[in-house]
Amino acid sequence: MKHIQQPTFLLKPGYLLAALLVSGPAAAVDFHGYMRSGVGATAGGGDQACFQVAGAPAKYRLGNECETYAEIGLGQQVWEEGEKSFYVDTMIAYKSTQENDWEGSDTNADGNYNPYDEAGDVALRQFHVIGKNLIDALPGADIWAGKRYYKRHDVHINDYYYWDVSGPGAGIEDIDLGFAKASVAWMRNTDGDWVYQGSGTGTNIANDTLDFRLAEIDVNPGGKLEIGYDYGKANLADFQERDDGYEDQKGHLVTLEHTQGNWFGGYNKLAVQYGTDGIIGSSGRNSTGNSDGDMLRVVNQGVVGLSENIEMMYVQIYEDKDFDNESGQTWASFGVRPVYKWNDVMSTAFEFGYDYIEPQADDQDSRDLKKFTIAQQWSAGRSFWARPQIRVFATYAMWDGGRYQAASQSIDAGDDDGLTFGVQAEAWW
């Protein structure tokens, strides 16, 4: 309300009132969310098959997702006084097998029902409160508690989360140390399939993860480093401690991640992780059932602009899990998704993904999978990240059919390739 030609008008009550009616877009409920859904089929007949090499933690996702998945997140700043504020964040996730109209999460009592009517799931994923700037000694830092997606690191094109300790927890984040932002958190996860070894009734094993991070350390022009340390262990009750037959497990995970901005019109992210014992096999959470061992994981990914009209995402993954009981494996993965933009709303995407699994045990064969997808896409904008997007796709996958079945359905055991096509929508906001 500055620079008024005839400012005396503003002093009159009617104009003051009118000036107060200007409302900013702030203060509204933040509506975040994600969804993917669609319909597809397999060449030769049957529902759309999705392809993943046996034992691989991820699969390349373009034209290779067979379920409907949605997240609805509602958040709001509920209180503010000066720099201090409270933010309440919530998220519920939905997943279904994408087979029917009605996909509930209930189980019908009568026997006369369609099992695909109850192929839906609802999950509580986030309900937490963040208190911002509440501690005067730590300006800029937030304290928080509740269920939360905690600083998850992912690879978009194969939906792979390599550093994810999300769950119920509490912590302090973004403590400004000058050279870095420090965060500390206590997170919880529970092993569901634990079997009580001795006498007595079983109960859940609560695992704790203590997560320490130093983020946004400037190391080179446009480059930032993040250092993380996770310590996971089982938090045993007295009677669990007394169970001689049961051995709990703990583990350490160190993560180093370098992010390079201004990288060929995009960015590159390189993460190196080393983990031991209980923390192997997951993305930072402890697992009490693990054997001893160690793990090395390297994830290199990025999005680059190859020209005015071509953007490409790429990823290389190498993961070596070495268990004392020979149950480990080596996973190598490589994927690219170049996108050619015809105009502001239409593009053609191509995705190639390769996964290779080499089991640690000598008597098991290695296996691999190649996947090719071509998709014509319509999206709200030109960016690689522009969504919503509707894509018409065809996917071809080939694998060693004699050794395992890579397709989720519709393809006979022993076949070693498959062709699918369909239409899928994806959106986030």
Added chain:
Amino acid sequence: MRMTRFTLLALAAAVVAGCGSEPLRRVDALTPTPAPLEVSEHTARQALAAAPICCERIDQLPYQPIKADFSGDVVIDTSAPAYAFDSGKSFFRAFALPVDSKSFEIRLYSQAGDTVLAPSAMLLDADFRITRLLDADDFTYVPASGMKGDSLDARLRIDRLYRDNPNNERYLVLFTSEAQMDGQTTLVHPAKAYAEALGNEPPAVPDPVAQHAPTGIIKMVLIEDRVAGQEANTYVPAYSTGREMGATLPAVPAPSVLPETQAYYRQAIDAALAEKDLERALRLADEAARVGDSGAKAYLLEHIQIK
């Protein structure tokens, strides 16, 4: 049968179009916005310097009437008219707002890409007096979300509770200021927006910057009130003088004087002067002025002989 089906279909379409779309307008993420204007900042600045000034006064701007259901793109490019605003020369688009509507909300989204027009929004009443001027403090950056692109957004409410209130805001001018053209807006990197939408840790990459430019494209959406209580009615204040809250009465041109009347007053002034009754002559000149003969006083002054 066929006819019935057609009617039902038409009815369904009307219901969807009439009611279905209205609430959706209120969700920013569902507001499809155009691609940002791709005019280089340098070209735009040169074009602005060379552009002729369209009008001398603010009431002469080309005001384009819009309806209460307006939703469209306001393109402020180098072919837009230019005006010398107090805050500097700028391209602009001017609109005459709906008058016989309910109160409504205007949402403005100035699209940001390599460049962005940092808008000013000027509101004027029926007499072209400025009622409000929204600028950098009122337009805030809102990251891309759903169908909406990166944009500088503002919302304002136009009151039509009393249709005939002379203070009602009637005109809207969208432009930018010289001071704003030197600024820039830091956008959220799309990879970070993706991460935030999914609750992931955003990659630590620098954010793109949109330079403020003289040209741009603004999505404008009008949302009319639907509440029954917002039914427009007629503004009749008790004992109205027509001058409430700074309003002025429309100027009524004085009726022209009959030549006979004019001749009568001049004769009478002559007679009064002849009798050296100056006071009477002055009263006659005043009276003549009141009935609309503005020349009578000049006539008197010409014929006074100062001794």
